[in-house]
Amino acid sequence: MPRVQLLLLTGLALTMANGQQLRVKLRARENNQHSSSFLDSNSTEGYKKLHLILQNRDNVEYYGEVAVGTPKQNFSVIFDTGSSNTWFPSSNCPKRNLVCQRHKRYNSARSRTYIPDGRNFTLWYGTGNVIGYLSQDTVHFAGATIPGLIFGETLFQNQNAFDSVAFDGLVGLGMEVLAWKNTTTFLGHLCSEHLIEKCVFSVHLRNSEDKSAGGEILFGGFDESLFEGQLHFVPITRLNYWAIEMSYVSVGHKLIGGKMNAILDTGTSLILMPQKIYNIILKIIPSKTEGGFFILSCEPETLPDVELFIGGKPFLITPDDYLVEVDFRNRKVCTPAFAPIKLDFWVLGDIFLERYYTVYDVTERKIGLAKAVQSGG
Numbered sequence: 001m002p003r004v005q006l007l008l009l010t011g012l013a014l015t016m017a018n019g020q021q022l023r024v025k026l027r028a029r030e031n032n033q034h035s036s037s038f039l040d041s042n043s044t045e046g047y048k049k050l051h052l053i054l055q056n057r058d059n060v061e062y063y064g065e066v067a068v069g070t071p072k073q074n075f076s077v078i079f080d081t082g083s084s085n086t087w088f089p090s091s092n093c094p095k096r097n098l099v100c101q102r103h104k105r106y107n108s109a110r111s112r113t114y115i116p117d118g119r120n121f122t123l124w125y126g127t128g129n130v131i132g133y134l135s136q137d138t139v140h141f142a143g144a145t146i147p148g149l150i151f152g153e154t155l156f157q158n159q160n161a162f163d164s165v166a167f168d169g170l171v172g173l174g175m176e177v178l179a180w181k182n183t184t185t186f187l188g189h190l191c192s193e194h195l196i197e198k199c200v201f202s203v204h205l206r207n208s209e210d211k212s213a214g215g216e217i218l219f220g221g222f223d224e225s226l227f228e229g230q231l232h233f234v235p236i237t238r239l240n241y242w243a244i245e246m247s248y249v250s251v252g253h254k255l256i257g258g259k260m261n262a263i264l265d266t267g268t269s270l271i272l273m274p275q276k277i278y279n280i281i282l283k284i285i286p287s288k289t290e291g292g293f294f295i296l297s298c299e300p301e302t303l304p305d306v307e308l309f310i311g312g313k314p315f316l317i318t319p320d321d322y323l324v325e326v327d328f329r330n331r332k333v334c335t336p337a338f339a340p341i342k343l344d345f346w347v348l349g350d351i352f353l354e355r356y357y358t359v360y361d362v363t364e365r366k367i368g369l370a371k372a373v374q375s376g377g
């Protein structure tokens with residue numbers, strides 16, 4: 001798969017999915033900033049909404065801070081709507097696993113609130129796996145405390161997937177059915193322990209050069225100042241993912257496909273689509289191939305818009321959104337932020353989520369979308 005390798009070389013680690021989970025990551029540099037977080041609280045009513053401020057790595061990784069144990073051990077984590085479990089690198093990971101060694105590691109021996117679990121686990125993501133064992137401890141984030149979260153301590157992290165990323169661990173915001181048996185997910189704890197007033201969270205990703213302004217996840221509601229117009233709500237179409245139905249897609253006013261499912265995934269950078277659809281779209285968008293790699297004009301005005309029809313409403317993706325500049329054979333070229341997968345659904349990653357504010361309603365099993373505000377706020 002030369003295209004994949006090329007993208008890996010240029011920093012886009014691209015998934016040809018064959019597992020249950022999909023992720024696409026870009027290379028990251030050293031992270032030395034701590035995000036600030038604040039809490040919307042009212043002591044008489046308990047927590048209502050929790051604001052988690054995100055940082056942004058090259059508009060590809062969006063991550064925030066959590067602390068584990070007593071006293072607190074800090075971690076940068078991806079909040080991933082495409083998976084359901086939570087893990088951190090373990091202080092017991094072997095010296096030879098450099099990926100794990102390069103990130104912050106959880107040390108259970110230094111935590112008074114640690115409870116052993118003893119089960120082993122392996123998790124597969126599109127780009128690679130992690131292996132370890134389960135542990136239980138207190139997790140703090142955005143001013144709230146989750147006592148007794150069961151999470152993974154990783155002893156092994158796949159190098160391709162996790163070596164050069166800015167985040168240490170991962171918090172899954174996906175469905176309970178994909179989580180480890182007999183565990184309550186991060187979101188499950190927030191909701192069942194009433195740490196938030198409504199079992200809803202909202203994602204605002206800011207495509208920005210300023211990495212301290214990566215956007216935010218709001219747990220417990222949505223923030224009307226971060227989107228324009230009305231939220232457009234559609235039901236979730238699958239039990240296991242934050243998936244919605246697209247009725248069709250239009251590219252330069254040509255209609256493609258019938259009904260298709262699309263997963264909203266903060267842990268994926270690009271927009272992934274079934275191979276067949278990808279081939280059709282890359283025939284409509286003026287492009288040339290070089291070594292199996294699609295090259296587009298770097299002038300957005302020469303390229304067509306892509307519209308995704310969700311719940312009867314078009315969601316526009318412009319060439320400015322989908323053009324990515326990469327180094328190819330020692331020159332800068334432009335390529336679409338689309339990638340083919342061997343599955344029959346789409347994955348709407350950060351390219352889509354930067355443009356659209358999304359609201360994930362666990363109780364009513366629906367997703368709200370609206371055009372995100374990008375400047376200011």
Ligand SMILES: *[C@@H]1O[C@H](CO)[C@@H](O)[C@H](O)[C@H]1NC(C)=O
Nearest residue numbers: 040041042043044045046048
């Ligand atoms: C907290 O709740 C009280 C009583 O319901 C109300 O008077 C007060 O304004 C609230 N404070 C905040 C910061 O929302």
Ligand SMILES: *[C@@H]1O[C@H](CO)[C@@H](O)[C@H](O)[C@H]1NC(C)=O
Nearest residue numbers: 034035036065067072073074
């Ligand atoms: C952990 O994060 C908190 C809040 O950002 C900060 O006050 C604290 O100093 C950090 N601790 C360490 C050991 O970095």
Ligand SMILES: *[C@@H]1O[C@H](CO)[C@@H](O)[C@H](O)[C@H]1NC(C)=O
Nearest residue numbers: 118119120121131132133155
């Ligand atoms: C977990 O894995 C370790 C080796 O990594 C093994 O020694 C242990 O027996 C396993 N535990 C269970 C419960 O499978």
Ligand SMILES: *[C@@H]1O[C@H](CO)[C@@H](O)[C@H](O)[C@H]1NC(C)=O
Nearest residue numbers: 117118119120180181182183
């Ligand atoms: C889950 O809990 C039930 C009841 O406590 C137990 O019978 C079952 O073996 C547990 N399953 C796993 C995978 O731990």
